[in-house]
Amino acid sequence: xxxxxxxxxxxxxxxxxxxxxxxxxxxxxxxxxxxxxxxxxxxxxxxxxxxxxxxxxxxxxxxxxxxxxxxxxxxxxxxxxxxxxxxxxxxxxxxxxxxxxxxxxxxxxxxxxxxxxxxxxxxxxxxxxxxxxxxxxxxxxxxxxxxxxxxxxxxxxxxxxxxxxxxxxxxxxxxxxxxxxxxxxxxxxxxxxxxxxxxxxxxxxxxxxxxxxxxxxxxxxxxxxxxxxxxxxxxxxxxxxxxxxxxxxxxxxxxxxxxxxxxxxxxxxxxxxxxxxxxxxxxxxxxxxxxxxxxx
Amino acid sequence: xxxxxxxxxxxxxxxxxxxxxxxxxxxxxxxxxxxxxxxxxxxxxxxxxxxxxxxxxxxxxxxxxxxxxxxxxxxxxxxxxxxxxxxxxxxxxxxxxxxxxxxxxxxxxxxxxxxxxxxxxxxxxxxxxxxxxxxxxxxxxxxxxxxxxxxxxxxxxxxxxxxxxxxxxxxxxxxxxxxxxxxxxxxxxxxxxxxxxxxxxxxxxxxxxxxxxxxxxxxxxxxxxxxxxxxxxxxxxxxxxxxxxxxxxxxxxxxxxxxxxxxxxxxxxxxxxxxxxxxxxxxxxxxxxxxxxxxxxxxxxxxxxxxxxxxxxxxxxxxxxxxxxxxxxxxxxxxxxxxxxxxxxxxxxxxxxxxxxxxxxxxxxxxxxxxxxxx
Amino acid sequence: xxxxxxxxxxxxxxxxxxxxxxxxxxxxxxxxxxxxxxxxxxxxxxxxxxxxxxxxxxxxxxxxxxxxxxxxxxxxxxxxxxxxxxxxxxxxxxxxxxxxxxxxxxxxxxxxxxxxxxxxxxxxxxxxxxxxxxxxxxxxxxxxxxxxxxxxxxxxxxxxxxxxxxxxxxxxxxxxxxxxxxxxxxxxxxxxxxxxxxxxxxxxxxxxxxxxxxxxxxxxxxxxxxxxxxxxxxxxxxxxxxxxxxxxxxxxxxxxxxxxxxxxxxxxxx
Numbered sequence: 001x002x003x004x005x006x007x008x009x010x011x012x013x014x015x016x017x018x019x020x021x022x023x024x025x026x027x028x029x030x031x032x033x034x035x036x037x038x039x040x041x042x043x044x045x046x047x048x049x050x051x052x053x054x055x056x057x058x059x060x061x062x063x064x065x066x067x068x069x070x071x072x073x074x075x076x077x078x079x080x081x082x083x084x085x086x087x088x089x090x091x092x093x094x095x096x097x098x099x100x101x102x103x104x105x106x107x108x109x110x111x112x113x114x115x116x117x118x119x120x121x122x123x124x125x126x127x128x129x130x131x132x133x134x135x136x137x138x139x140x141x142x143x144x145x146x147x148x149x150x151x152x153x154x155x156x157x158x159x160x161x162x163x164x165x166x167x168x169x170x171x172x173x174x175x176x177x178x179x180x181x182x183x184x185x186x187x188x189x190x191x192x193x194x195x196x197x198x199x200x201x202x203x204x205x206x207x208x209x210x211x212x213x214x215x216x217x218x219x220x221x222x223x224x225x226x227x228x229x230x231x232x233x234x235x236x237x238x239x240x241x242x243x244x245x246x247x248x249x250x251x252x253x254x255x256x257x258x259x260x261x262x263x264x265x266x267x268x269x270x271x272x273x274x275x276x277x278x279x280x281x282x283x284x285x286x287x288x289x290x291x292x293x294x295x296x
Numbered sequence: 297x298x299x300x301x302x303x304x305x306x307x308x309x310x311x312x313x314x315x316x317x318x319x320x321x322x323x324x325x326x327x328x329x330x331x332x333x334x335x336x337x338x339x340x341x342x343x344x345x346x347x348x349x350x351x352x353x354x355x356x357x358x359x360x361x362x363x364x365x366x367x368x369x370x371x372x373x374x375x376x377x378x379x380x381x382x383x384x385x386x387x388x389x390x391x392x393x394x395x396x397x398x399x400x401x402x403x404x405x406x407x408x409x410x411x412x413x414x415x416x417x418x419x420x421x422x423x424x425x426x427x428x429x430x431x432x433x434x435x436x437x438x439x440x441x442x443x444x445x446x447x448x449x450x451x452x453x454x455x456x457x458x459x460x461x462x463x464x465x466x467x468x469x470x471x472x473x474x475x476x477x478x479x480x481x482x483x484x485x486x487x488x489x490x491x492x493x494x495x496x497x498x499x500x501x502x503x504x505x506x507x508x509x510x511x512x513x514x515x516x517x518x519x520x521x522x523x524x525x526x527x528x529x530x531x532x533x534x535x536x537x538x539x540x541x542x543x544x545x546x547x548x549x550x551x552x553x554x555x556x557x558x559x560x561x562x563x564x565x566x567x568x569x570x571x572x573x574x575x576x577x578x579x580x581x582x583x584x585x586x587x588x589x590x591x592x593x594x595x596x597x598x599x600x601x602x603x604x605x606x607x608x609x610x611x612x613x614x615x616x617x618x619x620x621x622x623x624x625x626x627x628x629x630x631x632x633x634x635x636x637x638x639x640x641x642x643x644x645x646x647x648x649x650x651x652x653x654x655x656x657x658x659x660x661x662x663x664x665x666x667x668x669x670x671x
Numbered sequence: 672x673x674x675x676x677x678x679x680x681x682x683x684x685x686x687x688x689x690x691x692x693x694x695x696x697x698x699x700x701x702x703x704x705x706x707x708x709x710x711x712x713x714x715x716x717x718x719x720x721x722x723x724x725x726x727x728x729x730x731x732x733x734x735x736x737x738x739x740x741x742x743x744x745x746x747x748x749x750x751x752x753x754x755x756x757x758x759x760x761x762x763x764x765x766x767x768x769x770x771x772x773x774x775x776x777x778x779x780x781x782x783x784x785x786x787x788x789x790x791x792x793x794x795x796x797x798x799x800x801x802x803x804x805x806x807x808x809x810x811x812x813x814x815x816x817x818x819x820x821x822x823x824x825x826x827x828x829x830x831x832x833x834x835x836x837x838x839x840x841x842x843x844x845x846x847x848x849x850x851x852x853x854x855x856x857x858x859x860x861x862x863x864x865x866x867x868x869x870x871x872x873x874x875x876x877x878x879x880x881x882x883x884x885x886x887x888x889x890x891x892x893x894x895x896x897x898x899x900x901x902x903x904x905x906x907x908x909x910x911x912x913x914x915x916x917x918x919x920x921x922x923x924x925x926x927x928x929x930x931x932x933x934x935x936x937x938x939x940x941x
Contacts, residue, residue, distance in 0.1 A: 002842065002843070003760070006752055006755060006756060006760075007756050007760060007763060007769075009749065009752055010749050010750075010752045010753040010756060010769075010813070010817075011756075011765070011769055013749055013810070013813070014753075014769070014772040014773070014810070014813075015772070017788065017791070017806060017807075017810040018772050018775070018776060018787075018810060019768075019772060020791060021787035021788050021790060021791035022787050024787060024790045024791055024794055025783070025786060025787045025790055028790060095686070095689065096686075098678075098682030098685075098686065099682060099683060099686035099687075101679065101682065102675075102678075102679035102680070102682045102683040102686070103683065105676070105679050106675060106679065106683070107674060107675065112922070112926065114683065116918065116919075116922050117687055117690070117691075118690070119918070120914070120915065120918050121690055121691075121694070123867055123914045123917070123918055124694070124910065124911055124914045124915075125870070125871050125888070125907070125910050125914075126871050126873075127871070127873055127888050127891055127892060127895075128694075128697070128891070128907040128910060128911070129693065129694065131697075131891070131895050131899070131903060131907065132693035132694055132696065132697045132907070133693055134895070134898070134899050135696065135697070135700065135708050135709055135899050136693055136696065138709070138899070140709050140710075141709055142696060142709060145709070172689070172690075172693070175686075175689075175690065179686075190394060190396065192392045192393070192394050192396040193396045193398060195361075195363055195383070195390075195392070195396065196390070196392055196396035196398075196457075197398075197409070198362075198363075198382070198383040198384045199361060199362075199383050199384070199388075199389055199390045199410075199458075200384075200389065200409050200410030200413060200457070200461070201384045201410050201413030201414055201461070202384055202413055203382075203384055206413075211398065214400055215399065215400060217400075229778050230778075230780070232780070233780025233781070233782055233783065234780075235780075235781065235782050235874055236873060236874070236892075239896075240892075240895060240896070250780060250781075250782045253782050253783075253786065254782060254874075257786060257878075263790070266786060267786070267790070270782070270783045270786055270787075273780060273782075273783065274779075274780075274783060277778065277780070281778050284778075294399070294443070
């Protein structure tokens with residue numbers, strides 16, 4: 001009895017607050033915009049009996065999705081989100097790998113401290129960490145003050161409110177997610193493998209590529225997904241650091257909902273974003289699965 | 297009489313050594329890992345570096361492999377000074393203690409790894425890999441990944457990988473340490489067999505004296521960064537040059553005393569107050585009055601219930617018996633408190649043996665069974 | 672013994688400089704006397720004073736704290752239950768759906784989670800406010816809690832519970848006196864994670880909060896959109912200080928526990 005209750009309580013909770021809302025989004029994405037409260041039609045009227053339910057289903061259509069393909073704002077936003085997420089994932093990898101490598105090769109008694117230093121920003125407010133960059137990247141910000149002081153530029157560079165700022169923001173915010181999985185694979189790396197590679201004729205550099213990087217691959221892949229997946233639907237970073245021409249789908253969805261109040265289109269945007277995410281998520285799961293099996 | 301056909305290049309002044317250590321010292325900060333070592337190793341030898349952990353044997357091997365530079369002194373391999381030659385430029389390969397098999401590569405790719413980085417033409421690599429697989433009898437496992445192999449199979453892959461480039465010198469770092477006892481014994485003979493077949497010089501690092509005794513043509517016993525004795529296994533066992541070596545290799549009874557007479561190789565040692573002097577051989581530079589140690593292996597001590605007709609004999613009482621199946625070791629307490637071990641082969645069934653706890657017994661040994669060493 | 676090589680030392684220095692300099696600047700300029708955030712005009716704590724007298728911020732902080740405490744507690748209870756179900760219950764009807772619902776919110780973009788919950792609350796006519804934020808936060812946090820707790824449970828030695836039954840415990844007794852103390856570290860870190868996620872959340876709270884309830888992140892976001900302000904710097908400094916103290920204290924405590932355990936084991940061996 002109590003065991004059944006144990007299953008039932010979280011099950012019902014998640015069904016009511018995760019599955020049902022998701023179905024509602026799906027349903028509204030198939031509805032039409034209407035100037036009413038709530039601002040869409042049709043409304044399901046169960047009191048109307050079977051005929052009303054049937055009417056309800058026949059009124060659903062894919063019209064919003066057609067609309068998304070017609071208006072180039074949307075597919076441009078999807079493409080640009082994919083591009084920004086992919087590029088910033090790459091940049092994060094480039095920044096994160098040397099850090100993870102340095103941590104994994106640090107003296108033993110240093111490593112807990114270094115690990116804590118990587119995790120600490122994660123506990124600090126995301127919003128505040130992004131906000132910190134506004135003061136740095138703005139035209140009269142610290143970066144421009146520094147560049148002008150060194151004499152690299154005479155005019156302030158416009159970085160804030162451009163895609164460059166968005167890249168910096170994503171790299172900065174998601175760096176720990178890339179460092180940690182790479183660090184954990186590098187830390188497990190048996191040093192004698194590198195010596196074996198050298199013993200068999202590799203130079204230090206080729207041993208690094210053939211052994212270290214190759215064996216860190218599961219961690220690199222995991223890190224890339226951990227950055228790419230949330231970056232794709234990111235809202236805070238493009239809206240604080242990006243410009244008006246920075247198109248990211250999270251921001252479009254937000255504006256569609258709050259500014260245009262077009263719930264059906266916002267819902268359709270959400271559904272397509274999810275479909276885009278399915279591929280990386282499945283690949284990520286596969287990678288994790290393979291990693292677990294390899295560890296056994 | 298010297299047998300001409302025996303393999304003993306170290307006795308031949310004409311023989312050219314493959315490896316030569318000249319006054320090699322290695323320090324890590326304040327710690328001296330290797331302390332002024334001179335050593336020569338000849339081609340086709342199976343040379344064992346034996347010692348407790350931390351004695352410097354692994355450092356010595358890693359200097360041969362090129363993973364450590366010498367602090368002082370020179371190492372030459374095949375006439376070439378190795379100073380500044382990195383590991384990947386040496387005709388030396390190593391079999392790692394952890395095997396260090398690349399987990400992402402199949403067995404065949406592990407074997408081909410070194411070949412791909414050599415001058416060997418691509419077309420010949422596959423043939424060489426097959427040859428190595430045959431050598432270690434792993435033909436069926438070519439496509440497997442390391443984690444799909446048993447410990448013994450991994451060990452053989454590691455050996456084959458190190459041998460694939462046909463190095464002048466193969467280094468084996470505790471090669472059998474991870475295997476269970478039975479497999480270890482089988483593998484020891486396999487190793488010797490492969491060493492003979494390939495004609496490669498093997499240098500093995502081990503802390504297991506039985507392993508060193510079984511496989512090696514010569515053994516270097518090391519302690520605290522120094523080589524204590526280099527000799528063939530039988531001489532290390534029978535004629536140790538120090539109490540340390542005698543004690544490290546096999547089981548030994550040690551009696552401290554004073555040299556009372558010496559003539560050539562024969563020495564007499566007095567010990568205790570009312571015990572007769574012991575006769576033994578010696579090769580140490582001793583004179584009458586020196587304090588010295590008499591050492592004798594337990595299996596050379598005979599045990600009997602009646603008084604034997606030998607000069608070296610003592611009486612005592614059996615305190616303990618360790619029954620090992622094939623052997624029994626008797627722990628006999630002498631009246632002056634010394635404990636002597638005597639080992640006999642159990643060539644009769646247990647019920648028929650006559651000696652048991654508390655029995656008064658005689659221990660005896662021949663005049664050449666024990667040796668006297670500097671104390 | 673590993674030592675820092677030049678390459679490693681340099682990459683760690685640059686890496687941590689990148690991670691920490693923005694926050695350090697933020698903290699330093701919270702003590703700036705000038706209204707202009709990027710020009711230093713002398714030391715002053717006046718922005719802290721202004722912040723603490725800004726009733727809107729105080730109210731928002733209060734709402735945020737309330738939401739975080741309640742939602743993380745609910746999430747911890749539900750998440751621990753879900754972890755039990757994931758690790759312990761063999762097959763049951765809809766198991767795949769269940770584990771899917773646990774893992775999906777972890778990768779779901781916040782905008783979608785927020786949107787879907789908002790649409791649900793509207794559909795069932797629930798007035799938005801503190802209560803709806805708590806529901807939303809508890810739902811997505813419980814998934815994080817259950818992942819943390821279930822990874823700990825997977826390594827839990829079942830024979831400990833069996834020993835408890837053997838010594839006469841009932842099911843709940845065994846849970847309370849054996850299982851819970853052992854998984855407690857994971858439950859506590861689950862709670863902390865849920866608490867932090869709730870404190871931090873802007874997007875989901877923006878969707879599910881009505882006009883009656885404003886959380887601190889919503890407040891910060893709306894004022895940051897208008898540009899940098901020294902008051903926000905002051906607020907950020909307070910938050911960073913609290914988090915740093917918390918994390919350092921937690922890691923010192925766990926380090927001390929490890930050292931103590933190590934010493935006790937050494938003593939036991941003697």
